[in-house]
Amino acid sequence: MIKKASILALVVCLFLVLLSPGLVQARVELTILNSSAQAEFPSRLNFDLSAESDVNITEIRLHYTVDQASFAEVTSEVYIKFVPSTKVDITWALDMKKTGGLPPGSSMEYWWTVEDAKGDKIETAPVQVQFEDTRYSWHSLTEGEITIYWYKGEKPFAQELMAAAQQALDRLAKDTGAYLEKPAGIYVYASTQDLQGAMIYPQEWTGGAAFTRYSIITIGIPTRSLDWGKRAITHELTHLVIHQMTLNPYNELPNWLDEGLAMHTEGPLEPEYLAFLNKAIAEGHLISVRSLSSPFSAYTGESVLSYAQSYSLADFLINGYGQSKMLELLNTFSKGSGYDAALKKVYGFDMDGLDALWRAKVTAPAQTTK
Numbered sequence: 001m002i003k004k005a006s007i008l009a010l011v012v013c014l015f016l017v018l019l020s021p022g023l024v025q026a027r028v029e030l031t032i033l034n035s036s037a038q039a040e041f042p043s044r045l046n047f048d049l050s051a052e053s054d055v056n057i058t059e060i061r062l063h064y065t066v067d068q069a070s071f072a073e074v075t076s077e078v079y080i081k082f083v084p085s086t087k088v089d090i091t092w093a094l095d096m097k098k099t100g101g102l103p104p105g106s107s108m109e110y111w112w113t114v115e116d117a118k119g120d121k122i123e124t125a126p127v128q129v130q131f132e133d134t135r136y137s138w139h140s141l142t143e144g145e146i147t148i149y150w151y152k153g154e155k156p157f158a159q160e161l162m163a164a165a166q167q168a169l170d171r172l173a174k175d176t177g178a179y180l181e182k183p184a185g186i187y188v189y190a191s192t193q194d195l196q197g198a199m200i201y202p203q204e205w206t207g208g209a210a211f212t213r214y215s216i217i218t219i220g221i222p223t224r225s226l227d228w229g230k231r232a233i234t235h236e237l238t239h240l241v242i243h244q245m246t247l248n249p250y251n252e253l254p255n256w257l258d259e260g261l262a263m264h265t266e267g268p269l270e271p272e273y274l275a276f277l278n279k280a281i282a283e284g285h286l287i288s289v290r291s292l293s294s295p296f297s298a299y300t301g302e303s304v305l306s307y308a309q310s311y312s313l314a315d316f317l318i319n320g321y322g323q324s325k326m327l328e329l330l331n332t333f334s335k336g337s338g339y340d341a342a343l344k345k346v347y348g349f350d351m352d353g354l355d356a357l358w359r360a361k362v363t364a365p366a367q368t369t370k
């Protein structure tokens with residue numbers, strides 16, 4: 001009996017200790033119970049956080065920084081709206097429609113700061129979250145600085161595309177001295193439709209895109225369109241290399257140079273483009289270099305001529321003045337130089353001068369009778 005009573009007394013005492021608010025509260029400090037992030041590619045990233053304290057939690061902030069090439073480290077900060085409480089469970093979504101889409105293979109780091117009414121504060125360690133297109137099971141193939149990711153087609157399909165990519169890097173280095181500054185990932189979708197599912201704002205014409213700051217290319221290549229795919233990879237990879245090399249906060253490349261180099265690395269001008277170029281030369285309605293420095297016209301005929309002329313201008317500079325001058329031009333543009341100033345510094349003529357010299361060359365009888 002006595003034994004039972006003492007055990008009961010002990011149990012009651014323990015119970016009272018546990019119930020005593022002063023004692024219990026003294027043990028609960030500001031604590032993070034759970035923190036996680038889930039990507040819903042390509043539209044959003046969901047962040048979850050649970051925390052508790054002995055007094056109300058009054059402030060929660062989410063911090064994140066996207067892994068990309070930039071001129072200054074940019075950390076975004078979000079003040080989370082919630083009702084102050086001793087225990088909070090919050091969910092917050094980063095809407096990619098507001099921030100602009102991220103390509104597959106991109107990543108970001110995030111961390112939280114949580115504060116309670118006593119002024120206690122916790123900052124969690126940064127965690128990396130990967131943004132992957134989980135709609136497909138990707139295979140990968142790496143050679144040198146390039147990794148190709150694909151999900152449809154056998155390995156030889158990817159090997160052929162890889163060979164084209166390596167050849168593009170070689171040709172570009174030979175013509176311009178430019179090379180890939182960071183390893184690149186090429187995501188090959190099985191169709192344009194699949195590719196558009198990876199984009200926040202898909203546009204009808206989007207067949208491929210180079211995400212310079214992430215060193216990532218996304219492209220739609222049906223297995224039956226291998227030849228087209230090789231050209232397209234060459235084109236986008238050239239954009240990636242040239243953009244990486246000339247990235248600066250002040251100025252972009254003139255469009256004729258950017259597209260001209262991408263077309264030139266593809267190889268000889270395709271017959272359809274050549275026909276447009278020859279017709280414009282014969283009829284005397286070539287577009288000025290100055291106009292071609294801005295984004296091209298969306299009208300099909302005008303657009304085809306813009307690309308064809310850009311090819312021809314790049315060819316004129318590379319074959320007429322050599323690799324070292326082209327490299328110097330790109331290095332000058334990488335410092336944010338204006339278009340006329342860069343041309344003048346490297347070649348001694350401005351955009352109008354280039355226009356005149358190039359026209360004289362392509363309209364010379366030997367050229368038009370070819």
Ligand SMILES: [Zn+2]
Pocket residue numbers: 235239259262
């Ligand atoms: Zn292009």
